[in-house]
Amino acid sequence: MQHRIAELASPLGPLAAEFTSTGALARLDFLDGTLEEHLSERRAAGAEVARDDAVASELARQLAEYFGGARTRFEVPLALEGTDFQREVWSALLAIPHGAVVTYGELAERLGRPGASRAVGSANGANPVPVLVPCHRVVAAGGGLGGYSAGLERKQRLLELEGVLLPSGD
Numbered sequence: 001m002q003h004r005i006a007e008l009a010s011p012l013g014p015l016a017a018e019f020t021s022t023g024a025l026a027r028l029d030f031l032d033g034t035l036e037e038h039l040s041e042r043r044a045a046g047a048e049v050a051r052d053d054a055v056a057s058e059l060a061r062q063l064a065e066y067f068g069g070a071r072t073r074f075e076v077p078l079a080l081e082g083t084d085f086q087r088e089v090w091s092a093l094l095a096i097p098h099g100a101v102v103t104y105g106e107l108a109e110r111l112g113r114p115g116a117s118r119a120v121g122s123a124n125g126a127n128p129v130p131v132l133v134p135c136h137r138v139v140a141a142g143g144g145l146g147g148y149s150a151g152l153e154r155k156q157r158l159l160e161l162e163g164v165l166l167p168s169g170d
Contacts, residue, residue, distance in 0.1 A: 002048040003027075006056035007035040011067050012154045017056045018042070018049070024079035025059060027128045030150040063131070067161065072098035074132045082126060089123035096137045099162045103141045117141075125149050131158065143167045 018027035065071035104117040136158040140146040148155035
């Protein structure tokens, strides 16, 4: 299946948004290199990709509203591919309110899987659409940041944007 990729600006650095042929968002990656490098990486991973800056205008608008403090939920169709457990975790992430955090253990409890906090953490790390599926709202049990696939500095900034202040130290 061919995906279309567009580069979007954000205060946390450029993003690569990958859409299915039906216009659903399949991936959102923070770019630490250029979009061309990202396209090469995605092709090497087996994806058929084409660059498309026009397809992402609605997502760009909603992200700008979010980063500007005017949006708390996104209304973009998602095409999330993962295991049943991953999709269950990602669905639970969507239920965490803007400005709130839960621990990996609390999220495991909510899923009826006490003791599965490491598995929840792994599913969190595999989230293909960070920011929209708010994996940044899951923190370590002691109140520290825990992990974040796009880097802890970005996670901290996303939480601060939502008004969440965690204790210093991790």
